[in-house]
Amino acid sequence: MTKMVKSGKVDISLLTADELAKYRQVQAESRRATMQKVLNGVIFGIMRYLLMISLCFMIIYPLLRMFVAAISHPHTINTVGAMWIPQMSSWDNLIVAWNVMNFLPSLGFTFAAVGFVMLLQVINAAFAGYAFARLRFKGISVFFGLVLLTVVVPTQVFMLPQFIMFRNFDIFGIFTLITGEPLNMLGEPTSMFVMAGLGQGLAGGIFIYIFRQFFRGLPKELEEAAYVDGAGVPRTFFGIVLPMAKPAFLTVATLSFIWNYNDSFFTSLFHPTGMYLRSRISALAAPSGGTSTMQMAINIARPNFPLGTQTLTTQQYDGIIFTVCIMLSILPLIALFLVIQRQFVEGMERSGIVG
Amino acid sequence: MKQLYYKMTLRQKQGLWGFIFLLPWIIGFLLFFVRPLVDTIVFSFSEVNVGLAEVETSFIGLANYIFAFTVDPMFNQFIITLAFPAMATVAIVVLFSLFAAILINGKFRGRSIIRTIFFIPIIMGADIATATLVGGDVASELAVADTGGFGGFSGVSDFFVMVLAMTGLPADLVGVVQQSISGIFAVLAQSGVPILIFLAGLQSISPSLYEVAKIEGSTAYETFWKVTLPMVSPMIVLNTVYTIVDLFARHSITPATGGAIGFLERINTIGFGQGNFGLASAMVMVYILACILVITVVTWLISRKVFYYE
Numbered sequence: 001m002t003k004m005v006k007s008g009k010v011d012i013s014l015l016t017a018d019e020l021a022k023y024r025q026v027q028a029e030s031r032r033a034t035m036q037k038v039l040n041g042v043i044f045g046i047m048r049y050l051l052m053i054s055l056c057f058m059i060i061y062p063l064l065r066m067f068v069a070a071i072s073h074p075h076t077i078n079t080v081g082a083m084w085i086p087q088m089s090s091w092d093n094l095i096v097a098w099n100v101m102n103f104l105p106s107l108g109f110t111f112a113a114v115g116f117v118m119l120l121q122v123i124n125a126a127f128a129g130y131a132f133a134r135l136r137f138k139g140i141s142v143f144f145g146l147v148l149l150t151v152v153v154p155t156q157v158f159m160l161p162q163f164i165m166f167r168n169f170d171i172f173g174i175f176t177l178i179t180g181e182p183l184n185m186l187g188e189p190t191s192m193f194v195m196a197g198l199g200q201g202l203a204g205g206i207f208i209y210i211f212r213q214f215f216r217g218l219p220k221e222l223e224e225a226a227y228v229d230g231a232g233v234p235r236t237f238f239g240i241v242l243p244m245a246k247p248a249f250l251t252v253a254t255l256s257f258i259w260n261y262n263d264s265f266f267t268s269l270f271h272p273t274g275m276y277l278r279s280r281i282s283a284l285a286a287p288s289g290g291t292s293t294m295q296m297a298i299n300i301a302r303p304n305f306p307l308g309t310q311t312l313t314t315q316q317y318d319g320i321i322f323t324v325c326i327m328l329s330i331l332p333l334i335a336l337f338l339v340i341q342r343q344f345v346e347g348m349e350r351s352g353i354v355g
Numbered sequence: 356m357k358q359l360y361y362k363m364t365l366r367q368k369q370g371l372w373g374f375i376f377l378l379p380w381i382i383g384f385l386l387f388f389v390r391p392l393v394d395t396i397v398f399s400f401s402e403v404n405v406g407l408a409e410v411e412t413s414f415i416g417l418a419n420y421i422f423a424f425t426v427d428p429m430f431n432q433f434i435i436t437l438a439f440p441a442m443a444t445v446a447i448v449v450l451f452s453l454f455a456a457i458l459i460n461g462k463f464r465g466r467s468i469i470r471t472i473f474f475i476p477i478i479m480g481a482d483i484a485t486a487t488l489v490g491g492d493v494a495s496e497l498a499v500a501d502t503g504g505f506g507g508f509s510g511v512s513d514f515f516v517m518v519l520a521m522t523g524l525p526a527d528l529v530g531v532v533q534q535s536i537s538g539i540f541a542v543l544a545q546s547g548v549p550i551l552i553f554l555a556g557l558q559s560i561s562p563s564l565y566e567v568a569k570i571e572g573s574t575a576y577e578t579f580w581k582v583t584l585p586m587v588s589p590m591i592v593l594n595t596v597y598t599i600v601d602l603f604a605r606h607s608i609t610p611a612t613g614g615a616i617g618f619l620e621r622i623n624t625i626g627f628g629q630g631n632f633g634l635a636s637a638m639v640m641v642y643i644l645a646c647i648l649v650i651t652v653v654t655w656l657i658s659r660k661v662f663y664y665e
Contacts, residue, residue: 048463049463051458052458052459052469055455055458055473055543056469056472056473058540058543059472059475059476060472063475124379124380124383127376127379127380128376128377128379128380130376131372131373131374131376134369134373135369135372135373135376136369136370136373137369137370137371137373137374138370140373140377143377143381146384149647150384150388151596151600152600152646152647152650153643153646153647154600154603154604154619154646156604156619157395157619157622157639157642157643158387158388158391158392158395158639159619159622159626160394160395160398160626160627160632160635160639161390161391161394161395161398161636162387162391163627164405164410165390165391195383195387197379197383198379198380198383198384198386198387199379199380200383200386200387200388204383206597208380233368233369233372237372258477258478262479265619330478330479333478334475334478337471337474337478338471341470341471341474342467
């Protein structure tokens with residue numbers, strides 16, 4: 001003990017030869033163990049990065065291909081040896097796709113319609129989720145079971161009766177009384193808005209579930225304090241609970257926006273005339289006898305092309321333009337997601353989808 | 356009214372407000388779920404004539420169901436493929452997303468970029484992501500064709516299969532491996548949301564549990580089986596259900612004549628295309644029951660192994 005210096009280090013000069021040899025050995029062993037640990041860490045880190053990077057590459061590979069297709073000159077697409085760097089670049093493909101999609105007006109329309117649907121879904125899910133979490137009444141568990149049922153049964157299977165119903169929309173004969181005939185709600189976005197607002201839109205059940213889980217995870221004491229101070233239920237909900245629920249709102253809003261944006265089922269069934277980007281893509285992909293759908297679309301959009309824009313009439317070219325159209329429709333979402341991704345991931349983590 | 360409200364206890368008031376908060380959903384549920392469901396059930400037992408103004412139905416018993424099972428060329432295939440091949444995909448998707456979530460969990464350089472990339476399949480939407488990731492996008496197909504299969508991923512997976520076949524493994528095993536390799540893109544496309552849910556689950560595990568495990572001298576392997584896995588097991592149930600629902604909504608078969616046909620597409624063709632609402636409704640009813648059955652059984656099987664932390 002006396003041979004130890006206060007700092008914990010050994011004063012070598014005080015050791016006997018035996019002790020010195022042993023000390024050296026122990027030190028070498030511990031050094032080797034540390035080296036081994038560091039080496040393991042480095043190897044593990046390299047493997048991990050390799051795995052992550054290769055998976056990432058697989059995911060963005062199609063996006064990169066789309067981008068290359070967009071900036072290649074139509075005549076030089078897929079020439080041998082020009083997979084990643086186009087032999088001749090031009091904006092022609094992009095311009096053609098842009099006009100075929102009628103991009104800016106369609107984008108504005110899609111954002112407005114989808115944004116409104118998202119707003120309705122979020123509001124409905126927040127109210128219902130809070131009821132399931134805290135405002136329980138007798139028999140509410142039955143309703144929660146029914147919410148799970150709506151999650152399990154995809155809404156799309158009811159397309160036939162829903163179609164008929166929206167053509168002759170009427171609740172207890174009210175509209176027939178007023179206007180003499182039932183309301184035809186097909187071909188208008190109203191039908192989608194009504195369904196979203198009443199919680200039966202796309203994935204409505206999942207959103208209620210997310211809100212319920214979030215509200216259940218909040219500390220009860222705050223609400224109890226509000227009740228003790230004489231606040232009613234609505235005041236507690238709007239004043240205390242909602243300000244705390246930002247992560248859940250962000251999660252649900254993002255998912256709702258993305259899923260509705262990508263949906264072409266509701267839009268093509270209930271509002272086929274709307275300028276939804278995704279409906280447009282489905283329409284372009286639809287098979288047609290004779291002239292290809294894409295060529296017809298290009299010909300219709302042709303007056304808007306700037307002078308000297310190159311187009312082709314081959315099937316391969318149609319495919320390229322279609323790919324660029326898909327890229328155009330995805331890009332706004334990716335840009336949006338880049339902006340909010342940090343809050344979104346944190347929101348997911350805190351919104352207790354978990355548990 | 357006001358008097359009555361003031362006399363209620365807080366619990367009763369909460370219940371009343373709960374009902375009010377839930378009312379929009381209840382109305383929506385009755386209007387857009389129960390009513391179509393009842394309609395579908397009625398249609399499925401009837402011959403349906405859709406006129407311009409009204410819908411006429413005449414009861415014909417089980418004829419639609421019998422037709423669906425015995426005459427329709429594709430329906431049986433839809434229902435049978437629902438159970439087995441779909442379940443294999445679900446298992447792979449859930450396992451892969453757990454693996455991927457563990458991979459991108461924790462602190463490391465470039466974390467936010469890599470996470471964003473992993474969530475891109477969510478943004479693309481499953482249909483587009485599947486179409487493009489599977490290599491079905493036109494650009495990569497053409498690239499594969501033009502460069503002699505080199506540089507496209509189908510080339511890579513063919514190469515793997517060739518190597519595997521040369522090692523002398525049983526053909527069945529090679530077949531399974533081949534499927535999972537060529538299916539990795541489909542798996543990636545579907546695992547966006549499951550990865551997100553698992554990641555959230557991993558983040559919510561209390562660090563003190565890992566600390567205890569470390570102090571007790573448990574290895575990384577033991578920590579995974581004794582701490583991580585039990586703590587994320589509720590998420591495994593959630594993700595399994597999500598993946599099944601997601602898969603069923605886009606369920607499709609590839610008949611011998613080629614070209615995948617989605618179930619909903621088929622319903623659309625029979626209902627709106629051929630005007631046979633009765634037959635389509637019968638198919639939908641069987642389909643709904645099959646979905647509910649599969650999900651209930653799977654959830655029940657997994658839940659027995661789940662550890663709930665309250």
